Amino acid sequence: MAGKGLQDLKQHVQGAAQEAVTAAGASAQQVVDQATEAGQKAMDQVAKSTQETIDKTANQASETFSGFGKKLGFKC
Template identity: 90%
Template structure:
């Protein structure tokens, strides 16, 4: 009878350990997903900022170039 009790306890401990591993894996995946999303947002912002800078520079260059013949 004691052997059955130990077997049941072992199964409970193994089940709890497996649940903990599953929960930890899910939490780790959530952290990875959030980091990936944050990284993507940062890259999107860099791309937007870079494009705005390129557009402003192109406009300034165009305005400067068009002013050369008018003086």
């Protein structure tokens, strides 16, 4: 009888340990997912900011060359 009780206790402890491992794994995966998402958002923001800077620079260059062309008498 005592062997049966110990076997049940062992199974209960193993089940609890497995649940803890599963929960820890799920938590770790959630942290990885959140970090990945945050990294992607940061990269998206960098890309957006870079594109805006490129657009502004191109517009300024276009306006500058247009201004030079007008000063020199070209139609722009």
